Amino acid sequence: MGVAxxxxxxxxxxxxxSLGWSFRDADDFHPPANITKMGxxxxxxxxxxxxxxxxxxxxxxxxxxxxxxxxxxxxALKESYRTLLGVDPARVKLVHLTGDPALLAARLASRRDHFxxxxxxxxxxxxxxxxxxxxxxxxxxxxxxxxxxxxRALSL
Numbered sequence: 331m332g333v334a335x336x337x338x339x340x341x342x343x344x345x346x347x348s349l350g351w352s353f354r355d356a357d358d359f360h361p362p363a364n365i366t367k368m369g370x371x372x373x374x375x376x377x378x379x380x381x382x383x384x385x386x387x388x389x390x391x392x393x394x395x396x397x398x399x400x401x402x403x404x405x406a407l408k409e410s411y412r413t414l415l416g417v418d419p420a421r422v423k424l425v426h427l428t429g430d431p432a433l434l435a436a437r438l439a440s441r442r443d444h445f446x447x448x449x450x451x452x453x454x455x456x457x458x459x460x461x462x463x464x465x466x467x468x469x470x471x472x473x474x475x476x477x478x479x480x481x482r483a484l485s486l
Contacts, residue, residue: 331405331406331461333405333454333455334434334451335433335451336427336429337437337469338356338403340473341427341476341477342355343355343401345401348481349401351401352398352400354401354402354403356402356404356405359382361382364378368450371450373453373454373457380414384414387416390402394422406461407457408457409461423484424464424465425466425484426460426461426467428466428467433469435451438450465480467479
């Protein structure tokens with residue numbers, strides 16, 4: 331989890347690959363209307379997020395029901411969103427990728443062909459309710475180091 335530019339996709343893919351697990355990116359669960367709205371620079375509201383969060387929850391529930399391991403990304407900015415996702419600390423480990431706002435903005439500014447532009451960062455940072463029950467990892471290090479930190483901290 332984390333705001334835009336925190337490396338959820340990059341780190342999630344690398345972590346899943348290093349473990350031989352499946353990977354699903356939260357962006358893949360957005361309905362087209364959400365992508366259009368964010369692409370126009372308008373933040374999503376809770377009504378927009380509801381079907382998106384439900385789809386991610388279904389993915390997590392499916393993995394758990396089939397006793398499969400996987401990495402699923404989601405911004406999960408608010409505690410209420412994490413509650414909707416049904417994150418069970420005994421079965422699901424939450425990793426919060428966090429970093430300096432200037433680094434986040436620079437990453438977003440360098441993105442090409444992504445609906446989430448740099449103008450959306452401020453609203454995400456304002457909405458962020460840092461989790462109290464997550465592994466928090468600074469994103470300044472290279473992805474391979476971050477993946478190693480996550481694996482070591484979670485004994486993976």
